Ligand code: HEC
């Protein structure tokens with residue numbers, strides 16, 4: 001089973017045995033570097049190619065093209081590179097916690113995390129099958145009222161506001177419930193306040209709506 005792959009084999013597969021290094025540079029440097037890469041076609045191609053070399057293992061779960069293989073796993077395709085990079089920081093420093101992702105985030109160098117973020121941001125998110133049409137219809141006005149101002153009219157996201165369109169409903173529900181349960185004293189995400197306003201029914205509706213976008 002994918003979830004039980006041992007971490008030592010994981011590190012071997014990635015060829016990262018020596019990569020438990022101190023991350024060079026700061027997040028600000030990385031964000032600047034990402035912006036420079038995204039704005040320059042030659043640099044973007046080089047970074048994309050380097051990222052492609054590094055995502056073989058990620059592909060088992062997230063898909064080589066960034067369309068995830070399981071409904072509890074997020075798509076990375078067409079996600080914003082700043083957002084993707086920032087999530088590695090969060091898994092790495094404990095603000096987010098997932099057995100595999102937390103180990104991986106610490107195993108990747110800053111350059112690898114940048115290149116992987118560039119690679120996945122350039123992929124196309126494939127449509128997922130629509131869920132229950134009545135639930136999706138109930139989710140649409142909720143999305144427009146509570147979410148579109150940040151995540152965009154088409155749920156395409158911008159910079160550090162993630163794209164939500166086409167994410168599997170199961171993952172969206174998990175993510176929203178996680179925000180709902182977070183301690184605001186220890187986390188400063190705007191999503192904590194947003195998720196608190198939603199009932200479990202609302203969460204199901206908005207997640208179903210977004211999966212079909
Ligand atoms: C064993 C399956 C598995 C593998 C392998 C894996 N991931 Fe993940 N990844 C997950 C799961 C599950 C989550 C969601 C965790 C959560 O809800 O916090 C996730 C979350 C993420 C996120 C956050 C996405 C978001 O929408 O917030 C990023 C970025 C990510 N993974 C990148 C990668 C990269 C890059 C690799 C390879 C180096 C990788 N993952 C390998 C299962 C995996």
Ligand code: HEC
Pocket residue numbers: 074142143146147148149150151160161162164172175176189190191194198206
């Ligand atoms: C004030 C701006 C804002 C509003 C309004 C907002 N979000 Fe977010 N959302 C964010 C930011 C910023 C993040 C990135 C996570 C973080 O920083 O904690 C995020 C992250 C998320 C994620 C995690 C995505 C992933 O890939 O893991 C989900 C799911 C989400 N939002 C859904 C919603 C839904 C549904 C609504 C409306 C009910 C909503 N958001 C309203 C700003 C917002």
